[in-house]
Amino acid sequence: MKRTPVLTLLAGLAVAAVLLVMSAIAANKPADDKVTAANELPASTAAPAPTLSPTPPPTQAPAKVNATWAGVVDGGAATIAIAVKDGVAVAYLCDGKKIEAWLQGTAAAGKLSLTGKNGATLTGTFGGGKATGKIVASGKSWTFTAPTAQPPGGLYRAAQFVNSANVVCGWIVLADGTQVGVCTPDGKEPEPAPRLDVTAARPINPQDPT
Known part of the structure; x- marks a missing residue:
């Protein structure tokens, strides 16, 4: 075509x-x-936000102890008093005749730990309105449970010169008003202490017991 x-x-x-x-x-x-090709690329994954650990609350220092306990040792052979100010402790054991012992130490976290001359020791616990423990002095040992002392009950101490000799006296005043104490002149044996006028006396200061 x-x-x-x-x-x-x-x-x-x-x-x-x-x-x-x-x-x-x-x-x-x-x-x-x-x-x-763009559609075949994997989708980007956002990084997870970091997990923040909670900040722990600040640790509070334990409260300092201020207390006085006074009572009779188990068996009734002697009396004991423990005075504490801001965690500083002083204890006194006395039978009102010949035996006495002064001890110093600490009271913290519910525990008592004191020492004195000639190997004297006191260990124990406190809480619930009482102190309990064991004291060793003068070659003997006693256990005790002493309730909280209310004024004028408690522990007293006085030191003065009498006839050119330094005399140290200690008294434990119990809740019923009973007083147990001895006075010890330098270089001599202890002897029963005279009655203390609690209306004019001040309880011992554990931070300055002299």
């Missing part, structure tokens, strides 16, 4: 259209590949 100019023109236009479509497809393909 003989081609006419019109057919030739139409055929040329058809070929041009096909080439144009193929060119557009080729131009769009890299973009599609990029989109596909």
